Amino acid sequence: MRTLEDLRPLLVGPEQRRIRRIEERLDQSMAEMVAGVLPEAVIESRKKGEALTWALEPLITAAIHERVRRDPGSFADAISPAMGPAIRRAVACALRAMIQRLNEALALGLSWESLRWRLEARRTGRSFAEVVLLRSMVYRTEQLFLVHRGTGIALEHVTAEDIPYRDPDQVSAMLTAIDAFAHDAFRTDARLERFRVGDLTGWVEHGPSALLVAIVRGAAPPAYGTVLCETLERVHLAYGDELAGFRGDRTPFSGARELLSRSLQQQRKPAPGRGRAALAAAAVLAALAATALVFWVRASWEDQRRFAGCVEALRREPGLLVTAAERREGQVVLTGVRDPLAADPRAVIERGVPAPPAVTLRFEPFYSLHPQIVERRAARALEPPPGVSLALRDGVLVASGVAPERWIERARWSAAVLPGVSGFDGERLQAQESIDRARAAARSLEEVELLFPRGAARLSSEQRARVDEVAAAAERLFALAREAGMTAEIRVIGYADPVGSEASNRALSLARAEHVAAELGARGVPADRLRASGAGLRRELQSPSCPGGAARTGCIAGADERRARSVIFLVDLRAASKE
Numbered sequence: 171m172r173t174l175e176d177l178r179p180l181l182v183g184p185e186q187r188r189i190r191r192i193e194e195r196l197d198q199s200m201a202e203m204v205a206g207v208l209p210e211a212v213i214e215s216r217k218k219g220e221a222l223t224w225a226l227e228p229l230i231t232a233a234i235h236e237r238v239r240r241d242p243g244s245f246a247d248a249i250s251p252a253m254g255p256a257i258r259r260a261v262a263c264a265l266r267a268m269i270q271r272l273n274e275a276l277a278l279g280l281s282w283e284s285l286r287w288r289l290e291a292r293r294t295g296r297s298f299a300e301v302v303l304l305r306s307m308v309y310r311t312e313q314l315f316l317v318h319r320g321t322g323i324a325l326e327h328v329t330a331e332d333i334p335y336r337d338p339d340q341v342s343a344m345l346t347a348i349d350a351f352a353h354d355a356f357r358t359d360a361r362l363e364r365f366r367v368g369d370l371t372g373w374v375e376h377g378p379s380a381l382l383v384a385i386v387r388g389a390a391p392p393a394y395g396t397v398l399c400e401t402l403e404r405v406h407l408a409y410g411d412e413l414a415g416f417r418g419d420r421t422p423f424s425g426a427r428e429l430l431s432r433s434l435q436q437q438r439k440p441a442p443g444r445g446r447a448a449l450a451a452a453a454v455l456a457a458l459a460a461t462a463l464v465f466w467v468r469a470s471w472e473d474q475r476r477f478a479g480c481v482e483a484l485r486r487e488p489g490l491l492v493t494a495a496e497r498r499e500g501q502v503v504l505t506g507v508r509d510p511l512a513a514d515p516r517a518v519i520e521r522g523v524p525a526p527p528a529v530t531l532r533f534e535p536f537y538s539l540h541p542q543i544v545e546r547r548a549a550r551a552l553e554p555p556p557g558v559s560l561a562l563r564d565g566v567l568v569a570s571g572v573a574p575e576r577w578i579e580r581a582r583w584s585a586a587v588l589p590g591v592s593g594f595d596g597e598r599l600q601a602q603e604s605i606d607r608a609r610a611a612a613r614s615l616e617e618v619e620l621l622f623p624r625g626a627a628r629l630s631s632e633q634r635a636r637v638d639e640v641a642a643a644a645e646r647l648f649a650l651a652r653e654a655g656m657t658a659e660i661r662v663i664g665y666a667d668p669v670g671s672e673a674s675n676r677a678l679s680l681a682r683a684e685h686v687a688a689e690l691g692a693r694g695v696p697a698d699r700l701r702a703s704g705a706g707l708r709r710e711l712q713s714p715s716c717p718g719g720a721a722r723t724g725c726i727a728g729a730d731e732r733r734a735r736s737v738i739f740l741v742d743l744r745a746a747s748k749e
Contacts, residue, residue, distance in 0.1 A: 309388030310436035312370070316405065316426055317381040318416055322346030325380065325416075325423040328430045377402045379413035384433060394435065401433045476527050477502055483522035487513055488542040490533070503530045509538035511546045537589050544590035551588060552581050558599070567591045570598035572605065600745070604654035611647040612658065612741035618643070620686055622735045624667065627681035629689070637686065640739070641693035648699065651743060659742045661701050662687045665708035667734040672706060680704025686737045708734045 312333045316326040324338035365372040373384040375398040382402040386394070405426055406413065412422040480502060481495045489512025494505040508515065515533055519526050538544075541562045548560050548567055558571035567585045569578075578599055585594040618640055620633050629637070644660060651658040664683030666675035683702035691697045 308437040309386055309390040309394075311384055311386050311390075311434045313385040314430045314433055315381075315383040315385075316423065316430060317346065317383060318413065319377070319379050319381055321416070321418070323416075323418070323420070325420050326426045326430060328427055328434060330434060330436075373398055375399055375402050377406055379410070379416075380405060382430075382433075390435075391437075397433055397435065401429060404429050473527065476523055479523040480504065480519050480526060480529060483518050484515055486522075487515075487518045488540040489513070489538040490515060490518070491536075491538075498530075501528045501530055503532065505532045506534075507536040508533040509540075509543050510535060511543055511550070512538065539590040541590075544588070548585065548588055548591060552577075552584055554581075562591070563595075565590070565592035566595050567593070568595040568598065572600045572602055575601045575603050600655045604650065605656065608647065608650040608654045608656055608658070608743060611643065611650050612743055615640070615643045615647055615660070615739050615741055618739055619733060620737045621732050622682055622737070624669070624735060625678070627678060628685055634689065637689045638693065640686075641690050641695050644690065644695045644699075647741065648696075652746075655746050657744050657746045659699055659701060659744075660695075661703065661740040661742065662690075662737060663740060664702070664704045664737045665734060666704075666706060668707060676704050676706040678704075679706050682735075682737050708736070 310330065313329045314327070315324050315338055317324055327338035361376050362374050363376075364374070369387055371386045371388075371390070373386060373390070373395060375382040375384075375395070380402065382398050382405070384394075384398055408429065409423060409426060477495075477497070481492055481504065484490050484492050484504065484506070489509035490506060491508075492504055492506040494503075496503050504515070506515075515531050516529070519529060544562050544567075545560055548562070552560070554560060554569070554571075555573050555577060558569060558573045558577075561568045561570075567588070569581060573581075578596055578601060582594050582596060585591050618636070620629060620636060620640070622628075622633070623630055647658050647660075662683045664679035664681070664686070666678045666682075668675075670678070680703065683704055687697075687700045687702040690700060
C-alpha cells in the first residue's frame with residue numbers, strides 16, 4: 171500500500187521544482203537577472219516596433235550630454251579616431267577649392283571676358299560671381315532630392331556648397347503633384363522626366379520605390395541621366411527594405427547623402443590657352459607690383475605727413491616751443507621747452523594728428539610770454555571772483571566785471587609784478603560796494619511820496635519843502651551811480667484818487683508828475699534824467715472788497731486816501747556804456 175509520502179512527489183512535485191527555481195533566481199542579484207534577459211527583450215522589442223527606441227532615446231541623449239559636460243576630454247578621445255580623418259579630408263577639399271578659385275580669379279581678373287561679364291552683371295542686376303558661374307560652366311548640379319514614390323516625402327536633400335537652402339518638402343510635393351496631374355489628366359503611364367524653369371533644368375529619374383530629382387544649371391550631357399540612374403539603383407540596393415516599409419521616419423536614410431553627393435557634378439569650359447594665361451599672369455604680377463609701389467609711396471607720404479603734423483600741432487599750441495625734430499630708430503623724437511601752464515604735448519599730438527606715430531618727447535620747463543599763457547598765469551595768481559574776466563592787450567592786463575574793492579586794489583599792485591604784464595587797466599571794473607551804495611540810494615529815493623490836496627495839481631507849502639530833500643537825494647544818487655560806473659534815471663509817476671472820471675484823473679496825475687519834475691529841475695536836477703508820467707488811479711491802495719473797476723472814494727480809506735493823491739519815484743540803474 172502506498173503511503174502519503176509516496177504520493178507527495180506525484181502530486182506536488184512539479185510545483186516544488188518550480189518553487190526551487192524561483193528561489194534560486196531570487197538568490198541571484200537583480201543586475202544578473204536583468205543582464206540575462208535584457209538582450210532578448212531588446213531583440214523582441216525591435217521586432218515589434220520602435221517603441222523601445224523612442225523610450226530610450228531621451229535617456230541616452232541626456233546621458234551623453236552629461237558625460238560631455240563632466241568630462242569633454244574623454245569624449246573627444248573617443249571620437250577622435252573617426253573625426254580626425256574626416257577633418258583632414260574636409261580641410262584638404264577646402265584648400266583645393268580655394269586654390270582653384272584663386273587660379274580662376276587670376277585667369278579672369280584682367281581679361282576682356284571679365285570686363286564684359288562685369289558689364290553684364292551691372293546691366294542684368296546679377297552679382298558678378300553669378301555671371302562668371304553662368305559663363306564659365308557648361309553645367310552644374312545645384313540640388314538633389316530623394317523622394318519617396320508612394321508618399322511624395324523628401325527623404326534626403328543635398329545641395330552645392332554655395333546654394334541657399336530650400337525646403338525639400340515643398341519641391342517634392344510640387345513634383346509629385348505635377349506627375350500625378352499629368353498621369354490622371356492625360357491617362358498615360360508616361361512619367362515626368364524633364365522640366366525647365368529659366369536657366370534651371372530638372373532631371374527626374376524614376377525607381378521602384380523612390381524618385382531622384384536633380385536641379386541642373388546649364389546643359390548637362392545625356393550621359394548624366396545614366397549617372398542619376400546608377401545612383402538611384404545604389405539607393406534601392408542599400409535601402410530597399412527601408413523604402414518598402416517607409417512609414418514617415420526619415421532617420422534611416424541619413425546615410426544616403428554620400429550616395430547622392432556623387433551625382434553633384436559640374437563641367438567647366440576649357441581654360442584659356444597657355445599664352446593668354448601667361449600674359450594674364452604677367453599682367454597680374456605687374457598690377458600687384460604697381461599696387462605695392464603705390465601703397466609704399468602712399469604709406470611713406472602718410473608717415474611724413476603725420477610727422478609734420480606732430481611738429482605743426484605743437485608749434486601752434488601756446489606755451490610750447492619745438493627746438494628740434496628728428497627720427498631715431500623708427501621713432502619721432504621731439505625736443506623743446508614747455509611752460510608749466512601749457513597743455514600736455516602728447517595730448518596735443520593725439521588731439522591734432524589722426525593715428526599719430528610713436529613719439530618720444532623731451533621738453534624742458536620755461537616761462538612763456540605768449541598772451542594766452544600770460545592770461546592763464548594772471549588768472550592763477552590773481553584768482554578773479556566770478557563775473558570778472560581778464561584779457562591781455564598789448565602787454566596791459568585788462569580786467570572787466572564786478573569785484574570787491576579789496577580785490578581791485580590787490581589786483582592793481584599784483585599785476586605789475588607778473589611776467590609779461592606791463593600794466594593794469596581797471597577802467598571796466600566796477601566795485602561791488604559802490605554798486606551797493608548806489609542801489610541803497612535808489613531804494614531810499616523810491617520810499618519818498620509827495621502828497622497833493624484833493625483835486626490840486628500843485629504841492630502844498632509843506633510838501634514843497636520836501637522837494638528839497640528829494641533833489642538832494644537825487645543828486646546823491648547820481649554821484650554814487652557815477653562812482654559805480656552806472657547811469658541813473660528817475661521816473662516821476664503821478665496818481666489821483668477815485669473822485670472824478672478816469673480821463674480827468676489821468677490828466678490830473680500827469681499834471682502832478684510834471685509839476686514835481688519842474689520843481690526838481692528848478693533845484694538843479696538834470697531834466698534829461700527825469701521822466702514824468704501819469705498813472706491815473708493808484709489801484710494797489712483800493713480795498714479788495716470793492717467791486718472790480720469801481721471808482722468810489724469809499725474803496726480807499728484812512729491814510730491810504732491821501733496816498734492816492736501822490737507822486738512817487740522809481741529809479742532805473744544801468745551799467746554805463748564805455749567807449
